[in-house]
Amino acid sequence: xxxxxxxxxxxxxxxxxxxxxxxxxxxxxxxxxxxxxxxxxxxxxxxxxxxxxxxxxxxxxxxxxxxxxxxxxxxxxxxxxxxxxxxxxxxxxxxxxxxxxxxxxxxxxxxxxxxxxxxxxxxxxxxxxxxxxxxxxxxxxxxxxxxxxxxxxxxxxxxxxxxxxxxxxxxxxxxxxxxxxxxxxxxxxxxxxxxxxxxxxxxxxxxxxxxxxxxxxxxxxxxxxxxxxxxxxxxxxxxxxxxxxxxxxxxxxxxxxxxxxxxxxxxxxxxxxxxxxxxxxxxxxxxxxxxxxxxxxxxxxxxxxxxxxxxxxxxxxxxxxxxxxxxxxxxxxxxxxxxxxxxxxxxxxxxxx
Amino acid sequence: xxxxxxxxxxxxxxxxxxxxxxxxxxxxxxxxxxxxxxxxxxxxxxxxxxxxxxxxxxxxxxxxxxxxxxxxxxxxxxxxxxxxxxxxxxxxxxxxxxxxxxxxxxxxxxxxxxxxxxxxxxxxxxxxxxxxxxxxxxxxxxxxxxxxxxxxxxxxxxxxxxxxxxxxxxxxxxxxxxxxxxxxxxxxxxxxxxxxxxxxxxxxxxxxxxxxxxxxxxxxxxxxxxxxxxxxxxxxxxxxxxxxxxxxxxxxxxxxxxxxxxxxxxxxxxxxxxxxxxxxxxxxxxxxxxxxxxxxxxxxxxxxxxxxxxxxxxxxxxxxxxxxxxxxxxxxxxxxxxxxxxxxxxxxxxxxxxxxxxxxxxxxxxxxxxxxxxxxxxxxxxxxxxxxxxxxxxxxxxxxxxxxxxxxxxxxx
Numbered sequence: 001x002x003x004x005x006x007x008x009x010x011x012x013x014x015x016x017x018x019x020x021x022x023x024x025x026x027x028x029x030x031x032x033x034x035x036x037x038x039x040x041x042x043x044x045x046x047x048x049x050x051x052x053x054x055x056x057x058x059x060x061x062x063x064x065x066x067x068x069x070x071x072x073x074x075x076x077x078x079x080x081x082x083x084x085x086x087x088x089x090x091x092x093x094x095x096x097x098x099x100x101x102x103x104x105x106x107x108x109x110x111x112x113x114x115x116x117x118x119x120x121x122x123x124x125x126x127x128x129x130x131x132x133x134x135x136x137x138x139x140x141x142x143x144x145x146x147x148x149x150x151x152x153x154x155x156x157x158x159x160x161x162x163x164x165x166x167x168x169x170x171x172x173x174x175x176x177x178x179x180x181x182x183x184x185x186x187x188x189x190x191x192x193x194x195x196x197x198x199x200x201x202x203x204x205x206x207x208x209x210x211x212x213x214x215x216x217x218x219x220x221x222x223x224x225x226x227x228x229x230x231x232x233x234x235x236x237x238x239x240x241x242x243x244x245x246x247x248x249x250x251x252x253x254x255x256x257x258x259x260x261x262x263x264x265x266x267x268x269x270x271x272x273x274x275x276x277x278x279x280x281x282x283x284x285x286x287x288x289x290x291x292x293x294x295x296x297x298x299x300x301x302x303x304x305x306x307x308x309x310x311x312x313x314x315x316x317x318x319x320x321x322x323x324x325x326x327x328x329x330x331x332x333x334x335x336x337x338x339x340x341x342x343x344x345x346x347x348x349x350x351x352x353x
Numbered sequence: 354x355x356x357x358x359x360x361x362x363x364x365x366x367x368x369x370x371x372x373x374x375x376x377x378x379x380x381x382x383x384x385x386x387x388x389x390x391x392x393x394x395x396x397x398x399x400x401x402x403x404x405x406x407x408x409x410x411x412x413x414x415x416x417x418x419x420x421x422x423x424x425x426x427x428x429x430x431x432x433x434x435x436x437x438x439x440x441x442x443x444x445x446x447x448x449x450x451x452x453x454x455x456x457x458x459x460x461x462x463x464x465x466x467x468x469x470x471x472x473x474x475x476x477x478x479x480x481x482x483x484x485x486x487x488x489x490x491x492x493x494x495x496x497x498x499x500x501x502x503x504x505x506x507x508x509x510x511x512x513x514x515x516x517x518x519x520x521x522x523x524x525x526x527x528x529x530x531x532x533x534x535x536x537x538x539x540x541x542x543x544x545x546x547x548x549x550x551x552x553x554x555x556x557x558x559x560x561x562x563x564x565x566x567x568x569x570x571x572x573x574x575x576x577x578x579x580x581x582x583x584x585x586x587x588x589x590x591x592x593x594x595x596x597x598x599x600x601x602x603x604x605x606x607x608x609x610x611x612x613x614x615x616x617x618x619x620x621x622x623x624x625x626x627x628x629x630x631x632x633x634x635x636x637x638x639x640x641x642x643x644x645x646x647x648x649x650x651x652x653x654x655x656x657x658x659x660x661x662x663x664x665x666x667x668x669x670x671x672x673x674x675x676x677x678x679x680x681x682x683x684x685x686x687x688x689x690x691x692x693x694x695x696x697x698x699x700x701x702x703x704x705x706x707x708x709x710x711x712x713x714x715x716x717x718x719x720x721x722x723x724x725x726x727x728x729x730x731x732x733x734x735x736x737x738x739x740x741x742x743x744x745x746x747x748x749x750x751x752x753x754x755x756x757x758x759x760x761x762x763x764x765x766x
Contacts, residue, residue, distance in 0.1 A: 041556065067556050072583075073582050073583065073586060075579050075582060075583070077545065077575055077576065077579050078545055078579030078580070078582060078583050079583075081542065081544075081545025081546055081548075081549060081576060081579060081580070082546070082548055082552060082583050083549060084542075084545075084546050084549060085486075085545065085546035085547060085548060085549025085550035085551075085552070085553065085563075086549045086550065086552060086553040086556075087549075088534065088546065088549075088550060089484075089549070089550045089553035089554060089557075090553070091553045091556070091557075105575070108539060108542060109542060109545070109546075112539040112542060113537060113539070113542050113546065117535060118748045118749070118750070118751070119520060119748045119749050120517065120521050120525070120527070120535055120537075121517070121527035121529075121535035122516060122518045122520065122527070122748060123747075123748050124516075124527045124528065124529045124535060125527065125529060125534065125535050126751070157749050158749050158750065160750075180751075181751045182750045182751055226754065270754035270755065270756055273755060
């Protein structure tokens with residue numbers, strides 16, 4: 001009560017940071033938000049006592065109680081549908097879909113319901129719901145633990161689609177998503193949970209804890225939705241990437257000896273058109289990289305946007321390096337995965353064009 | 354293992370209704386309990402101890418218009434008259450809007466003729482801030498809760514004052530202030546959402562409950578089963594209403610499995626109490642809703658109620674029921690008409706007469722006519738004023754992003 005106002009010292013001004021891996025950062029985001037906002041709750045399959053199959057919700061039930069973090073039946077449609085109802089009530093549910101590959105039973109509730117409550121009710125109801133889900137390959141997960149279904153969500157008006165590539169962004173974007181008043185789907189690159197991945201499975205993974213500059217604030221902060229970041233500055237070619245592919249693209253530029261600018265989109269919908277345009281106009285070349293199948297993938301949208309905005313600045317055709325148009329094949333992980341070899345070749349092709 | 358080989362060719366059952374156009378419907382096979390015979394268990398009865406109620410039929414009004422048995426809610430005359438008025442107003446409203454569609458003033462309409470009690474009695478039982486998650490055939494909830502008829506019409510006509518700003522198919526109303534959740538044309542989705550809303554209310558220590566509706570046909574959707582699973586597991590304060598009106602567009606309820614076991618009995622496997630109720634009996638629906646509401650408010654969890662009723666008209670303005678069912682089927686429906694039955698009850702009580710009925714009907718026709726005139730002065734679908742096209746790009750997100758701003762510019766507005 002009526003404490004004398006003291007000037008904060010320099011030490012308390014800078015936020016406290018620690019090294020976190022991506023799972024710890026995601027856990028920290030939910031921890032912070034459960035603590036700040038009594039309307040936030042976390043639920044999903046195995047997320048309660050057990051703390052999630054990837055430990056993303058570890059300790060949250062113990063800290064905040066059963067009412068704030070609990071297990072659900074194995075029913076993606078049920079847990080997303082109930083989350084829509086809770087969000088319409090006024091809560092901010094943050095639910096986990098154990099693997100992105102399992103999200104399809106809940107697709108109707110996302111596309112026909114969550115995405116449209118605000119529009120169809122003319123603002124009478126809305127849906128501040130966040131869906132987190134590990135996505136992507138590189139872990140020998142086969143067809144049902146490796147998919148990248150982001151384009152199925154970027155195509156839908158009314159939801160936002162987010163994919164982080166670092167622990168700092170994962171936490172800041174997840175907090176932004178939970179605080180957002182519209183439904184947000186966050187796909188987490190599970191191959192990056194423990195450390196960055198350069199696309200070469202023979203190289204040992206360096207844990208995030210040993211990555212220089214990987215300092216994550218322990219408290220609340222936001223990475224705004226809809227803003228890309230330059231993951232590697234360069235002048236010769238722009239690489240548009242997100243999630244795991246950001247790190248593979250950076251490594252590919254190094255090994256191919258091409259001065260690529262790697263733009264980490266962070267939010268796919270709404271995408272940061274200004275950052276994309278600025279970079280492509282500067283470099284005059286563009287390579288788009290994603291793990292998902294090529295046809296009607298998010299790369300197709302990016303390619304269209306780039307030619308619409310930058311056609312007269314382009315010195316070479318836009319290239320796409322993607323997963324093939326097949327289901328994710330278990331034994332052919334590295335033939336399917338767009339690795340350094342394919343990305344490097346594309347970088348060289350656009351430089352020679 | 355050769356002995357296990359089946360010597361007969363396999364065959365499949367494809368259910369068909371007993372009668373088709375040109376035939377005379379006969380409902381004598383229906384197992385309809387007499388009014389007053391079904392017991393009324395205490396609200397804290399274990400679901401396993403009241404399974405018979407999923408197979409019988411809770412009825413209060415007998416054929417003479419008397420209210421009988423333990424489910425008689427004992428309503429005062431004013432409440433009975435309000436129920437009658439709400440049901441009649443809904444029917445008159447439906448008739449006018451149906452005609453308006455035929456006159457080209459809107460694209461589409463759906464009546465709830467014969468099913469008025471199913472929406473109006475529960476709306477009168479529940480508090481106005483208990484959230485209903487209706488299908489497109491519960492317009493009676495809005496009418497019972499006093500939502501302005503003119504506003505409903507503005508929505509149907511997609512006119513300048515349409516509260517949904519011209520975005521929704523006619524009859525897909527929404528009003529949070531009246532505890533009426535935005536209607537989805539995707540059948541079944543609201544059932545799970547209602548359970549989620551109720552879970553949220555319970556998690557917050559609120560005192561509001563939810564009431565969800567689904568049709569007999571849509572009980573085959575996954576959402577129905579997800580909703581019952583979650584409602585059972587978390588003991589959510591929600592009433593799960595199944596409106597069995599016998600028809601899903603052109604498919605009879607047997608196509609959804611209703612012939613083999615009543616839809617109410619689906620609840621048993623989820624350990625939820627189930628009531629199967631005469632949906633054309635205003636008092637039975639009222640009493641069943643009171644029972645389920647008391648359970649929900651007492652933290653005893655969800656109740657499944659099957660309202661056994663009959664869709665007396667087509668599915669919508671887009672189908673001709675004469676093409677798939679006997680023309681006289683509605684007239685032969687053994688449970689009668691909810692308005693007639695409540696009227697007869699009031700007459701039996703000496704509180705009403707045919708003259709009163711005619712006078713009230715005339716009053717409501719005039720009320721709806723005047724509302725129609727007012728609404729049409731703000732435009733209809735193809736004539737007069739409509740919402741600003743500019744608003745088409747709003748409310749996709751809370752804030753419009755660059756894509757929508759550019760697209761709006763592209764449209765030149």
